[in-house]
Amino acid sequence: MDAIITDPPYGINYVSQTGAKIKNDKSPFIWFLYDAFRVLKSGESGRGSLVCFTRWDVQQTFIDAMKLAGFQVKSEVIWDKVFHGMGDTKAAFAPSHENIIFAVKGKFSFPGHRPKDLVTFQKINSSQMVHPTEKPVGLLANLITSVTKPGGLILDPFAGSGSTLVAAKKTGRRFIGVELDDDYYQIAQRRVEEAVE
Numbered sequence: 001m002d003a004i005i006t007d008p009p010y011g012i013n014y015v016s017q018t019g020a021k022i023k024n025d026k027s028p029f030i031w032f033l034y035d036a037f038r039v040l041k042s043g044e045s046g047r048g049s050l051v052c053f054t055r056w057d058v059q060q061t062f063i064d065a066m067k068l069a070g071f072q073v074k075s076e077v078i079w080d081k082v083f084h085g086m087g088d089t090k091a092a093f094a095p096s097h098e099n100i101i102f103a104v105k106g107k108f109s110f111p112g113h114r115p116k117d118l119v120t121f122q123k124i125n126s127s128q129m130v131h132p133t134e135k136p137v138g139l140l141a142n143l144i145t146s147v148t149k150p151g152g153l154i155l156d157p158f159a160g161s162g163s164t165l166v167a168a169k170k171t172g173r174r175f176i177g178v179e180l181d182d183d184y185y186q187i188a189q190r191r192v193e194e195a196v197e
Contacts, residue, residue, distance in 0.1 A: 001039045001040050001041060001048065001153050001154070001155045001176075002040075002041060002047065002048065002049075002147075002148045002149075002152035002153050002154065002173075003040075003048070003049045003050070003051065003144070003147050003148050003152065003153075003154050003155070004036045004039075004040065004049075004050045004051070004052075004154075004155045004156070004157070005050075005051040005140065005143055005144060005147075005154055005155075005156055005164050006032075006050075006051070006052055006053070006155075006156045006157055006158050006164070007052075007053040007133060007135060007158055007160065007164075008028075008029045008030075008032065008052065008053075008157075008158045009022050009023070009024045009025035009028070009029040009158070010025065010028060010029075010054060010055045010058050011025060011026065011027040011028035011029060011058050011061070012025065012055065012057070012058065013025055013026065014133065018126075022133060023180050023181060024180070028058045028061045028062060028065075029158075030061065030062060030065035032157050032158075033050075033065050033066055033068075033069040033071070034069045034070075036050060036069065036155075036157070037069045037070045037071060037105055039155065040105040041105070042105040042106030042107070047104070047106075047107070047108045047109065047111075047147075048104065048105040048106065048108070049102065049103065049104045049105070049108055049147045049148075050066065050071060050101070050102070050103040050104070050105075051077075051100060051101075051102055051143050051147060052066075052100065052101045052103070053079075053098060053099070053100050053135070054098075054099050054100070054101055055098065055099060056099055059076075059099050059101065062101055063101060066101065066103045070105065071103035071104065071105060072103060072104050072105075073101060073102075073103045074102050074103060074104055074108075075101075075102040075117055076099060076100070076101060076102070076117065077099075077100040077101075077102055077117050077118075077119060077143075078097050078098075078099065078100070078117060078118050078119070079097055079098045079099075079100055079119050079120075079121065079135075079139060080096065080097050080118060080119065080120040080121075081096050081097060081098065081121070081122065081123035082096070082120065082121075082122040082123065083096065083122065083123060084096040085123075100119075100143070102147075110146065110147065111147070111148060111149045112145070112146070115142075115146040119139060119142055119143070121136045121138050121139035121142070122136065123136065124136055130161045130187055131160040131161035131163075131184055131187070133160065134160065134161055134163055135163050135164075136163070137163050137166050137167045137170065138167075140163055140164050140166075140167035140168075141167040141170055141171050143167075144164075144167055144168055144171050144173060145171050148173055150171070150172040150173065151172065151173065151174065152173050152174070153173070153174045153175070153176070154168045154173050154174070154175045154176070155175070155176045155177075155178075156175070156176075156177045156178070157178045158178070158179070159177030159178055159179040159184070159185075159188050160179060160184055160188065161184050161187045161188050161191065162177060162179075162184075162187065162188025162189070162191040162192055163191075164177065165177045165188060165191070165192050165195075166191050166192060166195040169192060169195045170195055177192075
C-alpha cells in the first residue's frame, strides 16, 4: 500500500440528526493501526503514509496508538468545513473543522509540492449525505494527490459510502476499500462504478 486514507470510528457514540449510528463507535477504534503499519510500503519499496481523520477530544488516543504501532506522526492537518455543525449549541463553540493526523512509515517525501496543513472544503449538506460522517470527494482527492503518485494503491479500511474510493478512482489511483455495513458497502460499490476518472 502506498497510503491508507481513512475515517475510523472516533469512539464518541456518534448519532446523526436522523438517528444514524456508526458501528464500533463505543471507544476510539485504534485496533487497525498495527495492520495498517504492516501493509504500508516503506524505504526502498516506496513511501507509505497514513491520513487518518479524528476529533479533538480523541486525537491523542489515536496519536499514541499510531506511535505504538510504529508510525512517525508528522503533522496535524485541519479540514476547514466552511460551515459549522451542531453539538452543544449553548455551551460549546460551533465546530467548523475536523482534525486529520498525518503519519508515515519509514522515510517519506511528498510526491509533489509541500501541501499546507489547512485544507478548506465545504462539508456536505446533511440532506445530501448518504453516510452520517461522509467526507467530500474533493477533500479526499486533495489528500490523495498530496501523498501519492498516480497509479498508487490506496486502502480505506472504513470505506463507508465509498468517498475515498471514488476520489482515488477520479485521481488515477488504485484502491481497496473495506466496509462492515452491508448497506454502505452496496452504496460504495455503486458510487465507484459510477465514478469517472
